[in-house]
Amino acid sequence: MKRMIQSFKLDQRGLARVFGELEARIMEAVWELGPATVQDVCDHLGPDQNYKTVMTVMNRLVEKKALLRHRDARAFIYEAADSRDAFVQDVSRHVVEGLLQDFGPAAIAQFLAAMDTSPESLDALRKLIETGRAGQEG
Amino acid sequence: MIEIHWRGGRPGADGPFYALLILGLGLVAGLLGFILHYSPAVAAQAVDACLAVSESTYTLSTALLVPWSFISIVVGFALVSVVWQLLATRHLIGSLLRRRVPVPDELTSAARAVGIEALDLVEDKRPLAFCYGFAHPAVCLTTGMLDLLNADELRAVLLHEAHHVVSRDPLKILISRALGIGLFFLPAAQDLRDRYLVGKEIAADASAARVVRSELPLASALLKLLSHGGATLPSTVAAIGAFNLTEERIQRMVRGAPVERARLDGRRLLLSGLVVGLIYLASYLSLAAAAQAATSVDECSQTTLVGR
Ligand SMILES: [Zn+2]
Numbered sequence: 001m002k003r004m005i006q007s008f009k010l011d012q013r014g015l016a017r018v019f020g021e022l023e024a025r026i027m028e029a030v031w032e033l034g035p036a037t038v039q040d041v042c043d044h045l046g047p048d049q050n051y052k053t054v055m056t057v058m059n060r061l062v063e064k065k066a067l068l069r070h071r072d073a074r075a076f077i078y079e080a081a082d083s084r085d086a087f088v089q090d091v092s093r094h095v096v097e098g099l100l101q102d103f104g105p106a107a108i109a110q111f112l113a114a115m116d117t118s119p120e121s122l123d124a125l126r127k128l129i130e131t132g133r134a135g136q137e138g
Numbered sequence: 139m140i141e142i143h144w145r146g147g148r149p150g151a152d153g154p155f156y157a158l159l160i161l162g163l164g165l166v167a168g169l170l171g172f173i174l175h176y177s178p179a180v181a182a183q184a185v186d187a188c189l190a191v192s193e194s195t196y197t198l199s200t201a202l203l204v205p206w207s208f209i210s211i212v213v214g215f216a217l218v219s220v221v222w223q224l225l226a227t228r229h230l231i232g233s234l235l236r237r238r239v240p241v242p243d244e245l246t247s248a249a250r251a252v253g254i255e256a257l258d259l260v261e262d263k264r265p266l267a268f269c270y271g272f273a274h275p276a277v278c279l280t281t282g283m284l285d286l287l288n289a290d291e292l293r294a295v296l297l298h299e300a301h302h303v304v305s306r307d308p309l310k311i312l313i314s315r316a317l318g319i320g321l322f323f324l325p326a327a328q329d330l331r332d333r334y335l336v337g338k339e340i341a342a343d344a345s346a347a348r349v350v351r352s353e354l355p356l357a358s359a360l361l362k363l364l365s366h367g368g369a370t371l372p373s374t375v376a377a378i379g380a381f382n383l384t385e386e387r388i389q390r391m392v393r394g395a396p397v398e399r400a401r402l403d404g405r406r407l408l409l410s411g412l413v414v415g416l417i418y419l420a421s422y423l424s425l426a427a428a429a430q431a432a433t434s435v436d437e438c439s440q441t442t443l444v445g446r
Contacts, residue, residue, distance in 0.1 A: 106227040107312040109302040109338070111267040111295050112363045114383045121388045125361050128392050132354040 019066075022057050027066060031084045037075045151341040154333040155310050161327060162317045165414060166212055169205040169421060176201075176425040201428030205421035216320030223312050231270055234278065237261040245284070248293060249277065252300045252349075259284070265363055267295050269302035272309045286362055294355035297346035307338050326410035329402050336383055340390050353391045360388070 019027060029044045030036055036044075038055045045054065058078055061067040066087075068079045080087070241259045249257045256276035260266075265283040269275050277299045287295065302308070314331045321327035347353045364384070 105223070105315070106230040107223045107270075107272075107308050107315070108227060108230070109269040109299070109307040109311060109342075111298060112360065112384065113339070115364065116382050117364055117384050117388065121385050121392075122361070122364060124392045125357055125364075125388050129354060129358050129361060132352070132357070 020057075022053070023061060023066075026054065026057055026061065027080065030067065030078060030080045035077050035079045037072075037077060039075075041078070151337040152305065152310070152334070154330040154337060155314055158314055158317050158321075158327060158330040158334065161324070161330070162212070162216070162321055165321070165417075166209055168418065169209050172205050172418075172421050172425055173202060176429045201424040204424045208417050208421065212320040214320075215322065216316040219316040219319040220312060223315060227270065227308075231278075234260050234262065234280075239281065245279075248289075249296055252293065252296045254296060254300050254303060265366055267299055269299045270308055272306075272312065275303045275306060275308055277303065286366060287359055290350070290355040291359035291362070294346045294350055295359050297349050298342045298356065301342035301345040302338070305338070305341075307342075310334070310338070323413055324410040325406035326402060329406060333402075336386055339383060339387055343387055343390065347391075357388075357391050360384075360391075 025045060026041055029041045033040055033044060038051065038058060041058065042049045042051055042054050058067060059069075062069045062078070066081055068081050069076050070079075071077070235258060237260050239259050239261050241257055245259065246257065249255075254277050256271075256274065258276060258278040260278060260280050262280040263282045264280060265286045266280045267277070267283050269277050277296070283295070284292070314334050318328055318331035343356055346356050350356075
């Protein structure tokens with residue numbers, strides 16, 4: 001999900017904010033059709049769609065983890081990774097959190113607020129736990 | 139290097155926070171004092187009937203502009219920061235609490251046992267635990283955190299968060315960040331804020347370790363979270379530049395040293411002192427000069443009256 005919305009376009013509306021225009025139309029088609037082949041999606045989109053283009057974009061969506069692909073007896077079947085609602089909710093959550101990250105922090109006290117550790121510290125922590133456990137057992 | 143000592147222990151190492159608060163309030167109160175001290179001259183001048191009055195009114199209101207603008211900058215920036223943090227907090231907490239799930243009884247009693255009355259459990263794969271809320275702080279856990287930790291580790295994390303609840307750290311974070319922004323021209327203010335933000339975590343760790351009489355559960359909880367990766371919310375430590383928060387905590391655990399002192403860089407302290415001195419000097423000079431002008435206008439009006 002994180003990868004999927006790396007480029008967030010504030011000037012666009014709806015799903016076009018996270019997808020390219022054709023990507024958004026393909027996602028809408030798959031959500032509507034359910035599990036579908038490239039041909040199904042092509043037919044759904046209208047007569048002037050280039051099969052090859054649609055296939056390329058759909059494979060890109062698989063890479064972005066927005067679509068799942070599996071092999072049927074005859075062809076590849078594509079399926080949305082998330083329901084439309086779950087997807088939109090997840091996107092808006094990440095967008096809110098992304099905005100917070102950019103513009104300002106919330107006033108909360110987090111148990112682990114920063115992942116800023118060196119490998120040496122991690123080793124030291126590991127050692128502390130090992131020797132501590134040994135001490136408890138002995 | 140100058141060392142500042144403060145009391146550790148319960149409810150927390152809040153020395154830097156209160157030092158920052160006094161610094162901010164003191165600076166604003168001092169400037170207000172200046173204005174009040176010289177305002178009789180302003181008042182005298184307002185009722186003045188002398189012919190030269192219009193020119194010196196200009197001088198006086200300009201003179202008041204100097205301390206007033208310093209006050210407005212500090213208070214204005216701090217308020218903007220408060221408003222922004224409140225909005226950011228509301229958004230974040232709102233988006234998480236939408237996925238709130240019922241708290242299992244064992245978890246409720248585990249939280250009560252360490253003094254946490256208000257606990258939220260949120261359906262989220264990321265392992266998170268945090269304390270939020272200003273008047274009555276509450277603790278929020280995610281299901282991801284429950285899945286990751288064993289009972290001892292969870293208790294240590296709850297104890298750590300309970301410390302934040304007792305010392306009302308969300309409110310102190312709000313104020314210290316606002317003051318850090320309002321006093322952006324004072325390096326010492328930034329240092330105090332950072333020192334507080336780091337110090338409160340170390341104090342919460344120490345408090346948890348004291349109760350369970352071991353650093354172990356806390357250390358292994360921390361290690362699990364660090365190995366898990368990507369388990370933080372939009373940063374609560376965006377302000378911290380000079381400190382490496384998690385590293386400091388680990389060093390404290392490993393060395394087992396009590397946290398009783400922090401260092402303020404002498405040069406940054408000196409620079410801050412100079413800036414404060416300059417602000418007061420500029421305010422004093424402009425006010426005193428204008429008050430002098432007002433007095434002479436006053437005399438002028440008296441002679442005018444006598445002359446009639
Ligand atoms: Zn904490």
